[in-house]
Amino acid sequence: MNENYNQVLYQEEDPKAYIEDYWTKRSEGFASLRKNELxxxxxxxxxxxxLTQLPTGDNLKILDIGCGAGFFSIILAKxxxxVVGIDLTESMIADAKILAAEEGVKPTFCTMDAENLDFDDESFDVVISRNLxxxxxxxxxxxxxWMRVLKKDGVMLNYDAEYAKDQKTSKLSGRHAHDDISKELMNQCNEIYHMLDISEKHRPEWDRLILMQMEVSECEVNPNVGQDIYKEKDMFxxxxPMFRIRAVKRG
Incomplete structure (x- = not known):
């Protein structure tokens, strides 16, 4: 898609198409990054x-929402x-299938909207998401x-960050996760920040309050989980700061 078409999408207030376009452009480099991370x-x-956050039990049914190239899906399938991994971007799903096959596991992958799931109520023991x-x-x-498709006493794990409020990655020197992203794509990413209401929220407190209004028996936040994982200033x-939200659906 060319720049003019992207601008039309933005002007016509079709954020999902604009966001999908961004991730389609990033999919090849993103898949390579996730492969290296594995x-x-x-x-x-x-x-x-x-694994320390999952409910007890073997052979859990897990939905990986916004699975991208399948990093979480592959870990859990191993x-x-x-595991069922879904993503709005078809090219991400194609990459996830390839990467999973290379890793010798067989999650199910399909294209689906995270805001409109095509699953029955109480279908999964775990719902997990990263940077979505x-x-x-x-x-x-x-x-x-997400809570609708989660079984009673099931666990929702959401790993995310307030990326819109801290746009330092394009200004970093040395290795970092956005090191190979073009200026055009970084500009498109910044436009996404500014077009979405969630960018104005105080997170993860906003998320916790929203979840506590739903069928949740407990909801805890770890604001420092990213520091424990991304300790080195490398390609990842x-x-x-990445946070974790862990919510348990009321039984």
């Missing part, structure tokens, strides 16, 4: 982090869980959907 020390750190909610035009609706590094 074979880095970040894999073990993420593995430890996620531990024997039934900051891109959503209607995050409250998304949370409602982003300085914005």
């Amino acid at each position: 074979h880095s020390d970040k894999y073990q750190r993420w593995e430890k982090e996620i 531990h024997g869980h039934q 909610t900051w891109t959503l035009p209607h995050p409250r609706d998304a949370y409602r959907e 590094y982003i300085p914005v």
Whole structure:
């Protein structure tokens, strides 16, 4: 898609199309980054982090929302869980299928809108997401959907950050996660920040308050989880503090 078409999308207030366009352009480089992350020390750190937050039980049914190139889906599938990964961007799903096959696991991947899930009520033991909610035009609706498809006593894990309030990555020297992103794409990313209401929220407190209004028995926030995983200033590094939200659906 050319720049003029992107601008039309923006002017016509079609944020999902504009956001999907951004991630389609980023998909090849993003998949390469996730592939490298799977074979880095970040894999073990993420593995430890996620597994300690899951409910007890083997062969859990897990929905990875906004799965991108399948990083979380692959980790969880390697531990024997039934994983479904969804993403709005078709090229991301294509990359996730390739990467999962290379890693010898078979999650199910499909294209789907995180705000409008095509699953029955109470279908999953776990709903997990990473770096997605900051891109959503209607995050409250998304949370409602995520809780709908979660089983009673199921766990929702959301890893995200206030990226719109700390736009330092394009100004960093040395290695970082946005090191290979073009100026055009960084500008498009910044436009996404400014077009979404969630960018104005005080997070993750806003998320916690929204979730506590739903069918949640407990909801806790760890504001420093990113510091435990991205310790080095390398190709995966982003300085914005990543937080974890863990909510349990009322039984």
